[in-house]
Amino acid sequence: GVPAMDGSSHAHLPLTGTASLVEQLDKWVLVVLRDRRNFIGCMRTFDQYANIVLFDAFERHIVDGCFADDPVGIFVIRGENVILLGDLAPNAEEIMQKHYRRVTLKEIRRLETEKRAEDAAERVQETRMKKMDRLFDDLLM
Numbered sequence: 001g002v003p004a005m006d007g008s009s010h011a012h013l014p015l016t017g018t019a020s021l022v023e024q025l026d027k028w029v030l031v032v033l034r035d036r037r038n039f040i041g042c043m044r045t046f047d048q049y050a051n052i053v054l055f056d057a058f059e060r061h062i063v064d065g066c067f068a069d070d071p072v073g074i075f076v077i078r079g080e081n082v083i084l085l086g087d088l089a090p091n092a093e094e095i096m097q098k099h100y101r102r103v104t105l106k107e108i109r110r111l112e113t114e115k116r117a118e119d120a121a122e123r124v125q126e127t128r129m130k131k132m133d134r135l136f137d138d139l140l141m
Contacts, residue, residue: 021046024087029054031077032084038062040088041075050079061108063115067100068108 024043031039041054057075
């Protein structure tokens with residue numbers, strides 16, 4: 001390690017900030033973005049802003065017990081959009097296929113569209129219920 005001014009070694013101290021990304025270089029990582037998209041790829045480089053470059057990357061879509069991968073190749077991610085970055089377990093695919101069913105991209109996109117429609121319908125229903133609750137509160141007071 002690098003000797004400190006007092007002669008002791010700091011080799012045991014972990015890297016902090018963007019320097020800690022050095023440990024992920026040339027490893028397969030999972031990156032979760034602020035918009036909740038998931039990318040998997042081999043992390044090749046990063047900069048002082050934690051912008052990262054993935055090689056052989058793909059976006060992993062997961063919906064209701066199903067998943068599909070959309071290859072994107074070389075992928076640059078702005079550091080400000082990353083909420084999670086971690087090493088991918090060596091048996092990640094095995095674990096994934098144990099709990100989720102692999103489907104085609106066409107199928108996962110159909111499922112995503114259905115899920116968005118369901119979520120929108122639920123939000124509309126929740127808004128209606130809140131309005132009704134407020135109306136009853138006003139009428140009964």
